[in-house]
């Protein structure tokens with residue numbers, strides 16, 4: 372009977388109070404969730420720094436791995452090798468991923484696009500060791516040689532779907548009106564795609580591409596039987612090449628204490644490398660208007 | 671002689687006169703002197719134009735003539751096909767998925783839908799400004815202004831290019847506001863400035879036809895007034911077609927007004943005539959605000 376009657380003032384204040392309590396409770400819940408989500412990162416970082424800092428010294432960056440029992444030694448070849456592998460992977464993965472993403476964004480409704488998008492999702496879900504086996508079949512076995520090329524190829528394969536999907540998403544965010552403005556101004560379709568749409572989406576794409584680089588930088592499985600690793604200094608693309616993740620893997624699984632310490636150091640360097648790559652690239656791609664607008668844009 | 675500068679008209683309209691009353695206040699003679707200057711402007715004509723989205727026709731057998739060097743306003747309720755018609759003229763309509771066009775659009779006597787037409791060349795000769803400002807974020811202000819020249823491969827010396835940039839920014843009333851930051855991000859400009867930048871970008875290649883799709887719908891009064899003044903000043907040089915749902919604006923800037931309803935042209939007449947003595951009952955209904 373009184374269901375439809377206007378709530379009294381007391382009822383109303385009570386309801387308000389309940390809402391407010393619920394609101395503060397939920398705030399605390401999500402705050403805790405947010406905190407918990409960064410705890411693993413903090414723990415890992417702390418662990419790495421404590422474990423890795425001990426072995427860090429200038430020679431760690433300039434020396435080759437030392438044989439067991441010999442103190443010192445470093446990861447110079449691993450750092451260089453990882454950079455080479457990432458370079459090869461980027462040369463393969465970025466243009467193909469970028470092109471595919473642009474295609475998907477612009478011809479998204481066609482049958483072919485649907486198939487490509489599906490396969491690209493499958494590829495990104497593929498265990499990375501399978502990609503390694505594929506690279507082994509395709510390159511290592513025919514050439515009879517583990518090589519930097521095979522390793523970079525495997526990493527590049529992993530990058531393709533990451534870059535493609537990110538590019539598609541970023542390009543789709545560019546308003547149609549912008550493309551139309553370009554077409555109306557006399558841009559051809561491909562010119563508006565490359566010079567207007569892609570360039571407008573570029574900061575986002577570069578950020579995503581860097582995430583892809585960072586992601587493959589730590590990949591170990593696909594390198595096991597492609598790049599293979601070497602304790603020596605080598606930058607040849609047709610020979611086995613050292614890589615930080617492989618060195619970490621070898622050191623960490625070794626029975627020697629000083630090697631295991633080196634693994635921590637290697638891991639720290641790897642993380643730092645990834646961090647540096649993303650910082651540099653962010654700087655580079657931060658909209659070139661950063662100075663004029665106080666860096667408000669670009670991220 | 672009655673003062674018909676947009677500013678003066680504005681002042682008059684600010685007194686909340688209905689468009690019809692406002693138009694009566696304007697001396698008829700002064701509205702007809704623009705075409706004398708029409709030297710380079712070209713005629714635009716649509717013939718039996720149909721524009722479809724999939725199976726749905728948004729524009730139906732529209733036949734309109736746009737007089738060289740004059741400003742023609744297209745008015746009509748939202749969704750009646752004004753934008754679609756406008757975008758058929760520079761062949762922008764067909765860039766949308768499943769969009770089709772039937773009929774003909776003559777620009778300077780040539781059918782832009784004729785087989786073998788260079789679409790890009792057509793678009794280069796026609797300026798276009800959309801409702802929302804669309805500066806290219808990947809270019810700075812100067813590059814935005816010259817984007818149309820660049821893409822057309824027009825090579826001019828550095829100083830001439832600078833002169834052109836200045837001239838066109840002067841015309842759009844932007845020069846004083848941006849001359850000291852031509853190298854900065856266009857997105858740092860206000861909405862009204864961005865829209866005037868787009869207008870400058872459209873005008874830099876010196877088009878002979880200018881298509882404006884509700885160019886001031888999202889703008890502040892100051893920028894609106896600047897753009898209206900410029901449209902007024904361009905009479906004679908450029909054949910301007912402006913879509914607007916603002917009848918006061920149509921009354922202020924146009925020589926001729928076309929009224930559309932549900933994809934069809936209802937009537938087209940000198941603005942003064944259309945606003946004061948429309949020949950179709952539906953036009954009158956619309957003007958008096960009884961639908962749309």
Ligand SMILES: Nc1ncnc2c1ncn2[C@@H]1O[C@H](COP(=O)(O)OP(=O)(O)O)[C@@H](O)[C@H]1O
Pocket residue numbers: 723728746747748749750751752753754755766
């Ligand atoms: N991209 C589109 N796809 C399908 N229908 C559309 C599209 N754009 C516009 N339309 C339809 O076409 C008709 C005319 O639209 P439009 O020309 O934008 O009208 P106006 O500019 O007069 O408001 C409307 O009914 C609208 O719903």
Ligand SMILES: [Mg+2]
Pocket residue numbers: 752753754883884
């Ligand atoms: Mg419209």
